[in-house]
Amino acid sequence: MAPSAAPGPRDCARALWLLGLTAPVTREEVTAAWRARVSRTHPDLHASSAAKSDAAAVLTRALNDARATLNRWIEDRRDWPDVRPRATTVRFDEADPEPWPERAPSAEPAVVDRRTGLRAGDRVRLWPYDGDVEQVQGTELDGPEGPTWVLFADRAAVRSERVRLAAYSCPVCGVCAGPAVDDPAVRPCPDCLVDLRRLDDRPAEAPRIRRAIEARAEAGVSIARELDDGRLIDRATERRRWARRLRDAGPEDLHAALLAAFGRAWERWGAPVG
Ligand SMILES: [Zn+2]
Structure with a gap:
């Protein structure tokens, strides 16, 4: 701003x-x-x-x-x-909490659960992942070793392993999930969230992260084709091209390009809705 x-x-x-x-x-x-x-x-x-x-x-x-x-x-x-401690829900692992803050505002954009990459408002499907799309209300960590429960407005909490993001497309890697809807969420996928943290802590992992992004883009292209959604296909194809272009980048170029891509994704996702 x-x-x-x-x-x-x-x-x-x-x-x-x-x-x-x-x-x-x-x-x-x-x-x-x-x-x-x-x-x-x-x-x-x-x-x-x-x-x-x-x-x-x-x-x-x-x-x-x-x-x-x-x-x-x-x-x-x-x-x-208004900032409330949400340590029980945002902790990913105790050993190295940075660079993500231990506290985050309850106002939108909602806190991201570091274990699941979910936040309130996300659309998800529940195991076996072929039913209706439901909206996440929040997450709760049950003790230091988990499990993480995903909370919903009108049903009992569900363990996070049985919850999968739905109707979205990742602006970093292009991976996506159905069902095809009018307004798929554009948000970093859980794997990209983890990769962003690792990249910040360990720049040497950039080549591995690039390969992972390319693999996710590949998967994204086939999922998008299955869903027959042109926008998702375009994004996944573009991200795959981008990841491939970076194959020969030097370590610093690669690191900077990945950071910038993650940064833009965050900027967009964190922006006020509408
Ligand atoms: Zn991603």
Whole structure:
């Protein structure tokens, strides 16, 4: 968002999320978090390649906006958005909680369950995955070892292993799921969510992640063809082409391209609906 427009609570929550911060925060904390994240992706580090530099610039811009939003929030002495601890539902594993914050706002965009990649509002199908599409209301982790329960408005909770995302298409890898609907959700798939975290922690895994994305795109193309949905076919085909193009990219180019793709997916998914 433009720093000149007054940010809303959702912008503030998103900025906190992007910088891995939990409100309340000070200007110094914002600067420190921003610096730590930008130092990994700053376009100046990638001046040797235009494509790489562009990719890094996308992320840097998002981080700069987040910093501007939070500084303005602090300057205006506004109340921080309602942020509740959701540690029981967002923990993926205790050992390394970063870069995703342990707390997230209850306002939309809803908290993503790190184990399942699900959040409230997601459309899913339940085992054996051929019934009607249902909407997730939330998730609940039953003790540190799980299981994770997926909650619904009008039925009993279901174990997460028996829940599968439905009617969506992943903007990173192009994998998708039926049934074909008018408005499939465009959201990162659970595997891409996991890969994003790994990439941030372990850049050396970029080649493995690229291969996994290519394989998911391949699967996406056949699922989309089966569903006979032109938009899903186009996206999966485009993502497969993109992943293949990156086969020969150098390690830094690859890392930057993947980060940028994940970053754009998040940007889009986290944006207000409608
Ligand atoms: Zn994906």
